[in-house]
Amino acid sequence: MQPEATEKAFDQTRYICIHGHFYQPPRENPWLETVEIQDSAAPFHDWNERITSECYAPNGASRILNTKDEIIRILNNYSRISFNFGPTLLSWLEQNAPRTYRMILDADKASQRRFGGHGSAMAQVYNHIIMPLANTRDKQTQIRWGIADFARRFGRQPEGMWLAETAVDSETLGLLADEGIRFTVLAPHQCARVRELGSPALDREWSETPESSVDTRQPYLVRFPGGRSIAVFFYDGPSSRAIAFEGLLDNGERLARRLLDGFSGSANAQLVHVATDGESYGHHHKHGEMALSYALKWIEQGQDATLINYGEFLAKFPPSHEAQIVENTSWSCVHGVERWRSNCGCNGGHGGWNQEWRAPLRKALDQLRDATVPLVEAAAAPLLRDVWAARDAYIDVILDRKPAAVETFLAAHRVGPLDAAGRTTILKLMELERHALLMFTSCGWFFDEISGIETVQIIAYAGRVLQLASELFGVSSAKLEADFIEQLSTAKSNVPEEKDGASIYARTAKHAQVGLEQVAAHYAISSVFSSYPQETQLFCYLVRRQTYEASTSGRARLVIGDAKVVSAITEEAERAFFAVLHFGDQNITAAVKRYDAIDAAARLQFSDAAKVALTRADFPEVIRLFDRTFGDKSYSIHSLFRDEQRRILDLILNSTLAEVETSLIAIYEDHASLLHFLSLANAPKPPALAMAASFAVNAGLRRALSADPMNVVEARTYLALATADQISLDQKLLSYLADQQMKRAMDRLSSHPEIPENLETASQAAQALRELPFELNLWQAQNIWNTTLKLAHEEHAPAPAWMEQFLDLGRHLGICVEELVVEEEEVAFGAGRA
Numbered sequence: 104m105q106p107e108a109t110e111k112a113f114d115q116t117r118y119i120c121i122h123g124h125f126y127q128p129p130r131e132n133p134w135l136e137t138v139e140i141q142d143s144a145a146p147f148h149d150w151n152e153r154i155t156s157e158c159y160a161p162n163g164a165s166r167i168l169n170t171k172d173e174i175i176r177i178l179n180n181y182s183r184i185s186f187n188f189g190p191t192l193l194s195w196l197e198q199n200a201p202r203t204y205r206m207i208l209d210a211d212k213a214s215q216r217r218f219g220g221h222g223s224a225m226a227q228v229y230n231h232i233i234m235p236l237a238n239t240r241d242k243q244t245q246i247r248w249g250i251a252d253f254a255r256r257f258g259r260q261p262e263g264m265w266l267a268e269t270a271v272d273s274e275t276l277g278l279l280a281d282e283g284i285r286f287t288v289l290a291p292h293q294c295a296r297v298r299e300l301g302s303p304a305l306d307r308e309w310s311e312t313p314e315s316s317v318d319t320r321q322p323y324l325v326r327f328p329g330g331r332s333i334a335v336f337f338y339d340g341p342s343s344r345a346i347a348f349e350g351l352l353d354n355g356e357r358l359a360r361r362l363l364d365g366f367s368g369s370a371n372a373q374l375v376h377v378a379t380d381g382e383s384y385g386h387h388h389k390h391g392e393m394a395l396s397y398a399l400k401w402i403e404q405g406q407d408a409t410l411i412n413y414g415e416f417l418a419k420f421p422p423s424h425e426a427q428i429v430e431n432t433s434w435s436c437v438h439g440v441e442r443w444r445s446n447c448g449c450n451g452g453h454g455g456w457n458q459e460w461r462a463p464l465r466k467a468l469d470q471l472r473d474a475t476v477p478l479v480e481a482a483a484a485p486l487l488r489d490v491w492a493a494r495d496a497y498i499d500v501i502l503d504r505k506p507a508a509v510e511t512f513l514a515a516h517r518v519g520p521l522d523a524a525g526r527t528t529i530l531k532l533m534e535l536e537r538h539a540l541l542m543f544t545s546c547g548w549f550f551d552e553i554s555g556i557e558t559v560q561i562i563a564y565a566g567r568v569l570q571l572a573s574e575l576f577g578v579s580s581a582k583l584e585a586d587f588i589e590q591l592s593t594a595k596s597n598v599p600e601e602k603d604g605a606s607i608y609a610r611t612a613k614h615a616q617v618g619l620e621q622v623a624a625h626y627a628i629s630s631v632f633s634s635y636p637q638e639t640q641l642f643c644y645l646v647r648r649q650t651y652e653a654s655t656s657g658r659a660r661l662v663i664g665d666a667k668v669v670s671a672i673t674e675e676a677e678r679a680f681f682a683v684l685h686f687g688d689q690n691i692t693a694a695v696k697r698y699d700a701i702d703a704a705a706r707l708q709f710s711d712a713a714k715v716a717l718t719r720a721d722f723p724e725v726i727r728l729f730d731r732t733f734g735d736k737s738y739s740i741h742s743l744f745r746d747e748q749r750r751i752l753d754l755i756l757n758s759t760l761a762e763v764e765t766s767l768i769a770i771y772e773d774h775a776s777l778l779h780f781l782s783l784a785n786a787p788k789p790p791a792l793a794m795a796a797s798f799a800v801n802a803g804l805r806r807a808l809s810a811d812p813m814n815v816v817e818a819r820t821y822l823a824l825a826t827a828d829q830i831s832l833d834q835k836l837l838s839y840l841a842d843q844q845m846k847r848a849m850d851r852l853s854s855h856p857e858i859p860e861n862l863e864t865a866s867q868a869a870q871a872l873r874e875l876p877f878e879l880n881l882w883q884a885q886n887i888w889n890t891t892l893k894l895a896h897e898e899h900a901p902a903p904a905w906m907e908q909f910l911d912l913g914r915h916l917g918i919c920v921e922e923l924v925v926e927e928e929e930v931a932f933g934a935g936r937a
Contacts, residue, residue: 117408118374118416119362121395122288122338123381124265125159126189126231127151128546128557132744133538133567134617135642136672138195139745146839151192155200156880158385158392163206164886165396173919177889178396181210182217183403185412186381187225187265190252197256202886211257214412221414226253226261226284229498232543233443235272235431236465240491241472241540242275246282248498255502262414263287267545270433270440276335277327286334286413288378290434291317294337295427300324309427320365320373322417323426334417335426338378339365347379352388355397362398363407372420374411378434435549443548450551453597460553460594464604467590471565472539474583478576479532486529487516497533504671523674528575530673535571538564553594554601559611562591562604566612617744619668622646623679624695624738625747631662631685632751642744645669649678654714658687661717661725663710665698680706682713682733684725688755689740692726694733701732764802771799775824782828800830801837808840811847812864815871822874834877841872845884845916853891856901862908869915885916889923 130138130151138149147153167176188196188207196204207224214223228234229248237245246264253261263286264279271289279287294317296309319337326332342361345351351358365375384391403410431439441447444465446458483490493516500512513521513529521529547561569587572580591604601607622644626635630651638647651664662683669676678698685691701709709732716724729737740748770792771778778796781788788796800821807818825832848865855861872879892909895901901909910920 116370116372117366118372118411119402119408120185120374120376120411120413120416121362121399122185122187122225122376122378122413123162123384124187124378125192125381126187126227127154127192127195127382128560129191129230129541129544130560131195132615132642133541133563134615135744137642137746140749146836151195152199154382154386155196155203157389158382159196160200160203160206161385161392161882162381162395163203163210164882164889165392166882166885167393167396167400169919169922171919172917173922174885174917175919175922176396176400176924177886178400179206179210179213180384180392180396180399181207181223182213183223183399183410184395185223185225185263185376186210187227187263188381189227189231190229190249191231193252193256208257217410218412218415219418221262221412221418222257222259223412223414224253224257224261225263225265225288225413226250227265228267230541230543231267231545232540233268233270233433233440233545233548234266234275235270235440236443237543239274239278241543242278244495244540246278246284247495248501250282250284251498252502262417268433268435268440268443269293270431270443270545271428272430273325273327273428276325276333276428277331280327280331280333284333286322286336286417288336288338288376288413289428290378290432291319291337291340293429293432293434294323294335295429297323297424297426300423300425312426320367320375321371321424322374322413322420322422323424324422325426325428334422335428336374336376336413337426338376342375343377343379346377347383347387350388352383352391352394355394356401358394359398359401359405362402366408372416374416374420375408376413443545451549453551456551456597458548458551460596460604461548463590463594464548464553464558467587467594467604468542468561468565470590471542471568471583471587474586475535475539475568475572478572478579479535482528482575483532486518486521486525487532488518489516490532492516493529494533494536497537500530500533501537509674527673527675531571531575531675534672535568535575538567538571542568552598553596553604554598554607559607562608563612563615566608566616570616570618619644619670619675619677620679620695620697621738621742622668623666623677623681624693624742625744626666626668627662627664627681627683627695628691628693628738628740628743629747629751630664631660631683631691632754640671643671645671652710654717656717656720659717659720659722660685661713663713682709682729684717684722684729686722689752691740692729693738693742694729694736695738696733705732764798767795768799768802770795775828778828796828797830800825800828801833804832804837805840808837808844811844813844813848813868813871815867818871819874822876826876832877837875838877838879841875841879842881842883844868845872845881846887849884849887849891853887853894856891856895856905862905862912866908866912866915869912873915881916885918888913888916888918 127150130149132139138151141149144150144153147156162180165178165180166174167178169175193204211222211224215221226249228245229252232241232245234242234245249264250261260283264284266275266287269289271293294312296311298309317337319339322334322336324332325335342365345361346358351361362375362377366373380387384395399410402408433440436442436447436449438447438449442449443461445462450456450458480490487493496512496516500509513526517529542561542564544561546557550557565587569580569584572583588605588608591608594604596603596607622641626641626646635648638645647667649665649667651662654661665678665680667676667678679695680698680701681693681695683691683693709728713725713728716728740751743751774792778788778792803821804818807814807821824830845868848868852861852865913920
């Protein structure tokens with residue numbers, strides 16, 4: 104292992120900055136505040152998890168390889184580039200990928216040390232709305248929420264702020280300046296004209312600047328009345344497009360040389376900088392993060408330019424010119440901002456489709472937002488001193504839902520003392536406003552079809568606004584939904600069966616709406632398959648069990664009980680009485696009613712009668728009792744929230760699948776010798792036998808790789824069979840399982856390196872996994888190995904035998920331990936999730 108080389112002397116004239124805009128559309132169910140399973144992201148749970156694995160995490164621990172494709176350096180790319188992360192994405196990463204989240208925060212601290220005290224992280228307008236299409240109040244909240252979110256996460260005030268899609272108008276820039284933002288980044292075609300600072304304010308002295316003639320190597324000042332100003336960096340358009348769309352990430356050295364070619368012969372300080380979606384580095388372009396890290400080190404170790412970030416460059420070289428922008432423009436629509444309000448021609452490329460739906464969707468959401476304003480103000484008047492100041496401050500609650508934070512917020516903004524109903528009303532008003540902002544997330548208009556997942560998401564946010572309005576304003580809200588549906592009905596889908604926006608709203612958002620009764624029903628049904636403690640967290644709800652009694656008759660099971668359900672978001676609470684009858688498999692029916700709607704005598708009478716009927720196996724009578732006691736509204740397994748429904752279906756299917764698996768394996772084993780002969784003879788295999796063989800071998804490998812610890816002997820046996828019988832392997836799933844297996848082994852070793860079995864188990868697994876005949880992504884295990892080695896040296900001198908075996912484990916993980924360079928500012932990865 105070698106120490107990090109001392110970096111070269113600071114270059115005074117030529118600087119390079121690479122900016123990555125890391126962002127994903129928010130995907131949380133608006134009623135559960137969690138991302139539910141997305142089958143299109145398989146084998147991962149959802150797209151956030153998948154892109155984290157492909158991009159966000161690898162960029163925090165990117166590899167540089169030697170000529171043998173062995174790792175010789177692990178680099179945190181974020182510490183050497185400029186970057187911004189969408190706040191909603193960071194919120195997900197904090198909860199679901201804490202190691203990656205820590206890499207990002209640590210990188211900003213490292214960049215401050217590297218770049219003269221200027222951190223590389225930029226803030227972002229909160230939920231990626233198109234700022235020129237927003238009203239002034241919403242623009243202010245987006246900026247203030249973005250700043251507050253950034254300050255809470257990175258522990259400092261942001262110098263720069265990224266605008267969604269770089270969509271800009273002068274008002275937005277002025278509001279950024281008002282909030283203390285020093286700079287932003289725009290596309291070169293968004294610059295209208297420039298002139299030297301100090302020129303008289305005469306229009307004739309401005310120089311018109313088409314994209315090809317904008318000097319992107321220097322910052323410009325945009326000035327406003329009253330002395331306000333903000334710096335703008337216009338990025339190198341051609342090089343940025345080459346990174347995103349023209350394969351420049353196929354080779355790290357080529358990327359570096361392309362950036363170096365961007366300098367002119369001027370002796371003045373120059374900044375060559377590019378900006379792309381951060382997902383280019385690993386998600387859109389496989390191993391793009393490795394090309395990036397190679398380019399960064401190639402530049403860093405050369406003599407031709409110096410890496411820098413925008414904050415440091417601006418401090419060293421203030422603008423010498425000022426600029427005016429082209430109003431209402433963006434980086435991804437040649438028509439300005441029309442992509443988010445009209446059928447401009449920019450779309451996802453689906454031939455024959457149109458985007459006429461964009462305008463009525465925008466109009467429906469604008470009307471809904473505007474119509475709620477007077478209702479919100481009237482409801483808030485007796486409770487809050489200034490509802491809009493409260494909305495700006497509500498970000499503190501969004502970032503910390505603990506009771507103390509809620510109490511601080513209410514104390515700062517309430518008019519007087521509050522009872523429970525008043526607290527809930529205020530929190531519901533704030534949630535209505537939060538979702539009224541979320542429903543303008545830009546992704547809803549970006550693609551070519553209104554029934555697409557991103558557009559359905561923003562319609563769901565509108566559905567949450569309408570539900571909260573109904574609960575808050577009662578009859579006054581009826582017209583809101585009617586007008587919304589009427590306007591959405593004019594937004595026609597390109598897919599005939601989807602019809603229009605109104606149909607999509609009814610099928611998705613309206614159908615998905617959840618209240619406390621639905622949460623109680625979910626709890627009741629899932630309790631048949633789960634052993635819940637007295638108090639449990641179900642998504643953003645707290646459920647406290649009051650009574651619970653289960654009775655059985657053969658395969659049938661009857662559950663009767665009651666529980667208190669409390670929203671962790673609005674503090675709304677309700678006690679529910681429930682009953683569930685499970686006949687076996689997926690056949691289940693449940694009923695729920697407000698606890699105090701059924702008196703004690705009626706509850707006892709129902710319970711006794713239902714149990715008697717169950718013991719007689721008189722299931723029709725049990726159902727009739729359900730109907731008489733609860734009414735005709737019932738719930739089934741379809742009523743479960745998606746993740747829990749999938750988990751329970753898997754439990755139900757396990758025995759059935761085990762039987763099928765056993766049968767197919769038996770068929771394969773009975774005819775294995777015939778299959779071997781056919782393979783040796785290059786003869787065609789009967790489809791039925793080939794199917795049985797494929798299933799049996801892949802199932803065996805799945806079992807071996809999923810076992811804890813890994814069943815090395817079984818894995819090797821099935822790999823040999825796959826080779827002998829020419830069986831195609833499910834590479835995608837098996838690679839994922841191998842990664843998880845190796846990570847688990849390294850987690851154990853990292854937690855308890857003193858236990859010899861942990862090192863032995865990890866070594867055996869690593870050796871066996873090297874035999875898999877396809878590419879593996881073992882980055883998590885490699886990171887943990889790297890950190891374990893560092894900690895072992897810091898905490899104690901490991902025994903020579905242990906170190907020898909541990910280094911050998913590193914070799915099996917693809918690390919060249921002899922050439923490995925330890926970064927001076929290495930991130931402490933630790934154990935845990937990605």
